[in-house]
Amino acid sequence: MMWAEKLGKQLGRPTRSVAGWLVSKLLTARNQVLEENAVKLCGIQPGDTVLELGHGPGLGLLAAARLLTEPTGHLIGVDYSQYMHQMAKERIKELMASGKVTLYHCDVAAMPLADSTVDKVFHCNCYYFWPDLRKGAAEIHRVMKPGGLMVSTMRLSNVATMAAKRVMPGENWRPEAYMAALTDSGFTDVRMEDKRHKDITFQAIYATALK
Ligand SMILES: C[S@@+](CC[C@H](N)C(=O)[O-])C[C@H]1O[C@@H](n2cnc3c(N)ncnc32)[C@H](O)[C@@H]1O
Numbered sequence: 001m002m003w004a005e006k007l008g009k010q011l012g013r014p015t016r017s018v019a020g021w022l023v024s025k026l027l028t029a030r031n032q033v034l035e036e037n038a039v040k041l042c043g044i045q046p047g048d049t050v051l052e053l054g055h056g057p058g059l060g061l062l063a064a065a066r067l068l069t070e071p072t073g074h075l076i077g078v079d080y081s082q083y084m085h086q087m088a089k090e091r092i093k094e095l096m097a098s099g100k101v102t103l104y105h106c107d108v109a110a111m112p113l114a115d116s117t118v119d120k121v122f123h124c125n126c127y128y129f130w131p132d133l134r135k136g137a138a139e140i141h142r143v144m145k146p147g148g149l150m151v152s153t154m155r156l157s158n159v160a161t162m163a164a165k166r167v168m169p170g171e172n173w174r175p176e177a178y179m180a181a182l183t184d185s186g187f188t189d190v191r192m193e194d195k196r197h198k199d200i201t202f203q204a205i206y207a208t209a210l211k
Contacts, residue, residue, distance in 0.1 A: 008167040012129035014056070016083040024087060027056045031124055033197050034153040035060030038122040039067070041195075041204050042151040046070040048119040051143065052077045053108050054126030058088030061103075064122070065095050075101040076118070078111055109135040113143040116211065121150040128159065128173035133181035141185045146211035150187070152178070153195075156203045175205055182207045 006019065014020040039060055044050055047070035055061050055077040065075050075095075079085050085105040095101040104112055108130060121140055130136045140150060156175065163173045171177055175192050182190045187207035195204050 002166070004162075004166045008129075008162075008169060011125075011167065013081045014083050015081070016086075020081075020083050024057050024084070027125075028059060031056070032059050033200055034124040034155065034202055036063045037195065037197055037202065037204070038124050038151050038153040039063040041153070041206075042120040042122045042149050044068065044120055047072040049074045049117060050076070050120045050122070051113070051118045053079075053121065053123035053140070054129075055079050055088050055103075056081075056084050056125075058084075058091040060122065060124065061088060061092050061095075061101060065092065065101055068100060073100070076113065077101065077103045078106050078108060079103075080105065080107045109139050111139060111143060115142055116145050118143045119145055119148050121148065122152070124153045125159075127152060127178045128163075128168045130172065133172055133178055134184060137178070137181040137185035137187070141187060141209055141211075144209035144211075146209060148209045150182075150207045150209070152205040154203050154205075155201070157201075175203065179205060179207075186210055 010019045010023040014023045044064060044067040046068060050064050052060050061077050068075055082105060085103060089103055092101055159173050162168055179190045188210040190207045192203055192205045195202050
């Protein structure tokens with residue numbers, strides 16, 4: 001297998017292995033800014049139900065949980081890597097024990113969540129790995145409350161570089177592809193903005209669930 005394909009497989013679904021462990025270190029070191037800004041941009045209120053897709057090692061979960069200070073405030077995380085599910089569980093075990101956070105080891109395209117129950121959704125570096133963007137977008141739309149906001153953050157220049165080296169398969173990494181899937185699935189006000197955090201430029205994709 002080519003190195004790019006190997007890296008892509010581990011980024012897309014890290015396994016408990018040397019390569020998976022290295023990828024988890026890379027994610028933890030490189031993506032904290034994206035995770036924390038996605039949390040900030042989705043405007044979490046203290047009593048919200050919030051969902052993170054593809055949380056990986058779990059830094060975004062920690063940042064979001066801190067904002068859910070009311071008793072009704074609840075955080076849900078989904079990731080279909082068994083290794084990442086376990087790693088995040090370890091990182092947030094106190095929050096899980098108190099009932100503030102629930103993690104599911106499942107696919108974004110089939111989440112064990114009831115219809116129209118989530119206020120805010122965020123994710124970083126995740127959608128490029130979904131085999132079917134429309135299935136993912138439709139499932140996010142299904143679980144969101146009417147008017148709920150979804151935010152996805154990425155560093156587009158890095159993603160484009162990796163895609164050119166075939167780390168990301170196909171064309172799903174393109175923001176236009178994901179935004180089209182969101183619009184087709186019933187989201188409105190779908191847009192991408194350039195953002196800055198200190199010396200880092202990143203992009204945020206926004207979508208509001210219309211129901
Ligand atoms: C590149 S990592 C990003 C992790 C973290 N959000 C970050 O930015 O550091 C992608 C994560 O999304 C998860 N993932 C990808 N596709 C998924 C899907 N269809 N369902 C659930 N999790 C998925 C992977 O297992 C992995 O943990």
